[in-house]
Amino acid sequence: MNATSASLSGTTARAPAVAMLRLLGGFQISQALYVTARAGVADELAAGPRPVGAVAEATGLRPDLLRRLLRSLAAERVFAYDEERDSVALGPLGHTLRGGTDESVREVALMWMETHYRPFGRLWSTLHDGVPAAERELGRPFFDWLGEDPDRVAGFSAAMADLMRAVRRDAIDALDLTGVRHLVDIGGADGTCLAALAGRHPWLRGTVFDLPHVVPAAHDTLRRAGVADRVDTRGGDFFQAVPEGADAYLACFVLHDWNDEQSTRILERVHEAAAPGARLLLVETVLGRGPAPEIATMLDLTMMGIVDGRERTLEDWRSLLAGAGFRLTRAVETASPMCVVEAVRTDR
Ligand SMILES: C[S@@+](CC[C@H](N)C(=O)[O-])C[C@H]1O[C@@H](n2cnc3c(N)ncnc32)[C@H](O)[C@@H]1O
Structure with a gap:
């Protein structure tokens, strides 16, 4: 040798x-x-x-x-x-x-290191008592802490918009909006997603629904995209109520922030508000599916450390939806790490 x-x-x-x-x-x-x-x-x-x-x-x-x-x-x-x-x-x-390019994740780099990094030093305690590390570090639930400072809100929404362009665009492209007249985007943040969808589908009307201190940023996004005449915004709390009467509801990257009991409450508010037979479209990871399963498992850690949420398997999605009056109809894998989980509202 x-x-x-x-x-x-x-x-x-x-x-x-x-x-x-x-x-x-x-x-x-x-x-x-x-x-x-x-x-x-x-x-x-x-x-x-x-x-x-x-x-x-x-x-x-x-x-x-x-x-x-x-x-x-x-x-x-x-x-x-x-x-x-x-x-x-x-x-x-x-x-x-780099900032401002289609594949940019610069805002994610800033947000993760400024908001997520320190809380993760407390993962040890999370694994013992289940309290998200961020809640222990920040002294309150992550979204409450975020909402206290407009700069934090802006940074978080910018990071979500980066993630949208960089890893969720294919899933947004895969959304089948055939026959949809009015789409409500639950937790629609700064309107990046609905602006893209309304731009692509000229007949579509939409509503960006998010917390009252988050939606004002959507006005600019919608105006810049030239869709402000068809897409409006509503501030509120999806645990209380969501806009009524739409024939389709979208929740992109939202339910993974919440545990099953909380997600069921959000879905029940959608069920109450939705028209009979309305469609529900979730853009989420499905554990074990898609071309980059390591992103789903990494995000599962993020959900454990930051909020009391989780990524889910297809069976998890099916039973979560069934428990709130929705029937899972199909899960579409896309070129991105995200899937589109489609469901219809059933009579309960
Ligand atoms: C992970 S972000 C996803 C944002 C956007 N859908 C996207 O895909 O980029 C979750 C969103 O849920 C919103 N949210 C959190 N709690 C809420 C509540 N109680 N009512 C309404 N929106 C809420 C947050 O403000 C945030 O914009």
Whole structure:
């Protein structure tokens, strides 16, 4: 055995430990990504490679430390670092940290590190008493804490809009709105989803329904999309009541925030409000389905740590819906990690 193959086999023998160390170090990578996203490093590289010194000057970061950070993230394929030229370029994943592009998740990087990161330090207690780590860390339920500060609300809605464009667009494209006249988007946030749907379906009327301090942001989105004449907004609490009489209701990425008992209450409010035979469309993950099942399981952890929610299997969805007077009719897998779960309102 020559020296090279010996060291290679040594590496192979240690591979599980090396792989585990990479997982364990994930918290450092998350923070390194946050720093670069917040400083706008990827945006500085949009036009091509640049000297590290120039990027440091443009972003206000220390060049000696930025160089080391970029080298670490080059190992994760985020940037490409050229040692000889001391220059840096976007790597295969780097463009997703630019702002305002279709594949951007920059707002998610900001939101996760600013709101989710610290609570996850309390996951130990969650696994013992079931109280979401965020609730323990923040002293109140996550959505209550979020609603206390307009900047938090704006950051959260911007992150949701990023997720919509980057990983849910295919699911939104897969929504079958044949015959739907009026669609209410329950928990519709800043209106990104309904704006896209109304743009695509010129006959569609819609209502963005969300908490009273969230929906004002939708006015701008709807106006910019040129659909404000067909899509209105309503503020309220979906545990109390949702807009009445529509022939279809959409809940995109909403029920996974809540446990079964809470989700049943939301669905019961939809059942009370919906016209007979109305359709219900859920855009959610279905555990074990879709092209990126690791996203569903990762989000399941997010739901455990931040809110008392969960991702669900197809059977979970079927029985949750049945318990609130809806019959699951089909689940459509899409090119994204999300599925469209379709149901119809039944008489109870
Ligand atoms: C995970 S976000 C999903 C937003 C949007 N549907 C999307 O796909 O990007 C959940 C939404 O539910 C809203 N929400 C939370 N509690 C609510 C309540 N009690 N009544 C109405 N909306 C609520 C939040 O404000 C937030 O916009």
